[in-house]
Amino acid sequence: MKILFKIYSIAFLIILMSSTVFAEIQFTYNESTRISLRNPTYDNNNYSFFALAVEGPINFLDAGKMDGFIFEVSGELCFDKDHILKVEGVMPCDGLVLATDENANEILSGGYQKGDRFLITDNFCGDFFNATTEQMLTSAEATSYTLSLKCHESFPAQLELTEEGHVFNVEKIFAFSYDDGVDTYNLSKRNKNQSPFIAKTPLNVPIVFGDIFNKLGVECRKGKSCHTEVANFILDLVTNPVAIENINKGNVVNRVKPIIESRNTDICLPKDGCEKLKVSPEGKLPKTKEASEVDGVLITFNMGENFESSSVECSLASVESEEDSEDNGNGNGNGNDNGNGNGNNPNSSSSSSVAISCGPGLKSSVVLNSFGESLYGCCRANNLLYFYEGPNTCHCVKGVK
Amino acid sequence: MNMIKLINIILPAFVLMSCIGVNLGGDTTEGGNESKVQTANSPSGSEDPASTDNISAAYVGETVDLLPYVVFKVNNAVGGDLSGLWADIASGESRKVFSSVSLKLASESGLLIKLPTNITDNSLFVTLKGESGQTFNETHLIPLVNCGAVDSNCNKVIVEIDNYKYQGLQ
Numbered sequence: 001m002k003i004l005f006k007i008y009s010i011a012f013l014i015i016l017m018s019s020t021v022f023a024e025i026q027f028t029y030n031e032s033t034r035i036s037l038r039n040p041t042y043d044n045n046n047y048s049f050f051a052l053a054v055e056g057p058i059n060f061l062d063a064g065k066m067d068g069f070i071f072e073v074s075g076e077l078c079f080d081k082d083h084i085l086k087v088e089g090v091m092p093c094d095g096l097v098l099a100t101d102e103n104a105n106e107i108l109s110g111g112y113q114k115g116d117r118f119l120i121t122d123n124f125c126g127d128f129f130n131a132t133t134e135q136m137l138t139s140a141e142a143t144s145y146t147l148s149l150k151c152h153e154s155f156p157a158q159l160e161l162t163e164e165g166h167v168f169n170v171e172k173i174f175a176f177s178y179d180d181g182v183d184t185y186n187l188s189k190r191n192k193n194q195s196p197f198i199a200k201t202p203l204n205v206p207i208v209f210g211d212i213f214n215k216l217g218v219e220c221r222k223g224k225s226c227h228t229e230v231a232n233f234i235l236d237l238v239t240n241p242v243a244i245e246n247i248n249k250g251n252v253v254n255r256v257k258p259i260i261e262s263r264n265t266d267i268c269l270p271k272d273g274c275e276k277l278k279v280s281p282e283g284k285l286p287k288t289k290e291a292s293e294v295d296g297v298l299i300t301f302n303m304g305e306n307f308e309s310s311s312v313e314c315s316l317a318s319v320e321s322e323e324d325s326e327d328n329g330n331g332n333g334n335g336n337d338n339g340n341g342n343g344n345n346p347n348s349s350s351s352s353s354v355a356i357s358c359g360p361g362l363k364s365s366v367v368l369n370s371f372g373e374s375l376y377g378c379c380r381a382n383n384l385l386y387f388y389e390g391p392n393t394c395h396c397v398k399g400v401k
Numbered sequence: 402m403n404m405i406k407l408i409n410i411i412l413p414a415f416v417l418m419s420c421i422g423v424n425l426g427g428d429t430t431e432g433g434n435e436s437k438v439q440t441a442n443s444p445s446g447s448e449d450p451a452s453t454d455n456i457s458a459a460y461v462g463e464t465v466d467l468l469p470y471v472v473f474k475v476n477n478a479v480g481g482d483l484s485g486l487w488a489d490i491a492s493g494e495s496r497k498v499f500s501s502v503s504l505k506l507a508s509e510s511g512l513l514i515k516l517p518t519n520i521t522d523n524s525l526f527v528t529l530k531g532e533s534g535q536t537f538n539e540t541h542l543i544p545l546v547n548c549g550a551v552d553s554n555c556n557k558v559i560v561e562i563d564n565y566k567y568q569g570l571q
Contacts, residue, residue, distance in 0.1 A: 026505075026506040027502050027507075028500060028501050028502075029490075029499055030515075031515060032515070032518045033515070045465075063509075063510045063512055164470075164513060165510070165511055165512065165513045171464055188463065190462075190463045195465070196462065196463055198464045199464065200468050201468065202467075202469060202516070202518055203518045212465065212467070231469070231470070231556065232545070232556065234469045235469045235470075235516070235543065235545060235556060236545055237469075238520060239469075239520055239521075239543065240522075241521060259493065259521055260519060261493065261518075261519045262517055262519060267499065267501055269501055359495070361495050
């Protein structure tokens with residue numbers, strides 16, 4: 001009997017260990033979703049009240065189990081900055097969470113129990129946008145937060161199973177509530193016989209004023225296959241930049257590029273050396289964003305993406321180079337931000353007639369090193385070259401905050 | 402003695418449950434029960450949206466979902482073990498990799514992959530990788546034709562693993 005007991009115990013332990021130790025990421029993709037909300041005081045399909053963008057990699061242990069994600073959450077639209085939207089985080093598993101605000105200050109870092117809510121902002125318009133005199137705030141004034149999750153190895157998040165397969169619904173990691181001064185509306189829960197409060201769209205489709213279905217031209221006439229029709233329509237739309245340009249000509253919040261290169265977010269697989277979801281000995285997730293004050297100006301860096309692990313090549317002006325006409329006019333060295341994320345780094349000097357050739361989606365940028373020499377490198381359009389004196393490396397950073 | 406009998410009943414039960422993947426933590430998510438097929442964002446059977454005016458009635462879930470996705474599937478024609486073999490999926494002019502998938506997993510079930518925002522057409526660029534270091538580059542067109550009707554191949558990208566690729570990747 002004792003032998004039988006030992007065999008059972010050992011078998012159980014082996015199975016338990018194999019389910020935890022050998023759990024590896026099997027699947028990943030980059031999320032790039034806009035979550036937009038309608039005004040709950042009306043019953044319509046106008047999802048242009050508030051909007052935020054969620055971008056970054058999601059990792060899965062298998063088709064139905066999520067292991068973690070690294071999201072950048074940025075403002076997309078606040079229709080009227082006097083309106084108050086509260087945003088909380090609600091993670092789908094036990095594990096570790098890291099949330100930081102626009103200045104890379106920690107909102108929450110450490111252990112998390114599934115279902116607990118934590119406050120991201122109690123005033124979305126005030127926190128996710130730089131204050132302007134305008135009532136309506138758009139992505140031109142947007143700031144961004146970061147949100148990372150690593151599920152406990154034994155308890156990954158179980159995904160919803162739809163008719164098409166397992167789906168990770170990114171909007172469910174947030175709880176939205178709107179206060180109009182009289183009532184508080186829970187926007188994460190649909191009211192019976194009303195349209196949902198939330199809509200999800202790709203970032204390369206503009207936010208439209210008015211009925212989202214009419215404005216995007218979504219039609220559905222086949223009853224039970226309606227969802228398939230809508231999904232196919234969207235697929236048709238986003239693979240046709242001309243069609244998106246046509247929507248841009250309508251009543252939209254602001255035009256979007258029909259083809260958007262994602263931010264400097266890369267997929268993150270441990271097998272390829274990515275450690276952005278590796279738990280530190282202190283039991284925390286590594287920061288994905290860091291802030292540094294340079295000449296009294298706060299600059300944010302995306303850690304591990306365009307800062308630490310992936311510094312960009314930069315070279316002295318004497319390196320043979322060719323004209324990059326797109327870059328001219330991008331910088332004048334006065335520290336202004338043009339509102340499109342092309343703010344000028346105080347360390348950046350103006351673009352001269354000398355510029356290296358950059359690949360698709362990249363623009364040449366110039367920065368002075370500690371010896372006053374001009375260094376040239378390539379960054380995405382909304383980033384600028386920054387010279388980090390410590391390791392003597394160049395990095396593409398976002399505009400001055 | 403009774404205690405030992407009890408242990409002999411409970412322990413095999415634990416072992417069996419572990420083998421068949423029963424989650425002892427009981428952790429299902431967000432109101433989702435994995436075994437239950439949800440029809441969120443699908444039309445209810447009684448509704449017949451006849452025009453764009455009432456299309457919202459088709460959405461019975463909490464969210465209007467207008468996200469584009471493709472189903473990535475691997476057809477394992479050789480029947481061999483695909484462990485350690487991967488597919489990187491890229492898009493756009495820059496051909497930036499936006500997804501990476503274990504071929505073994507994708508051969509077991511189709512995977513829903515959210516499309517990125519740099520796509521210029523319905524082309525996806527798939528790079529098959531294995532431990533050998535050899536790679537196979539393939540361009541796949543997402544089937545969009547006749548997608549208005551019910552079409553089992555719509556939105557699906559299917560990668561065929563034949564003997565030549567299998568041998569090369571191993």
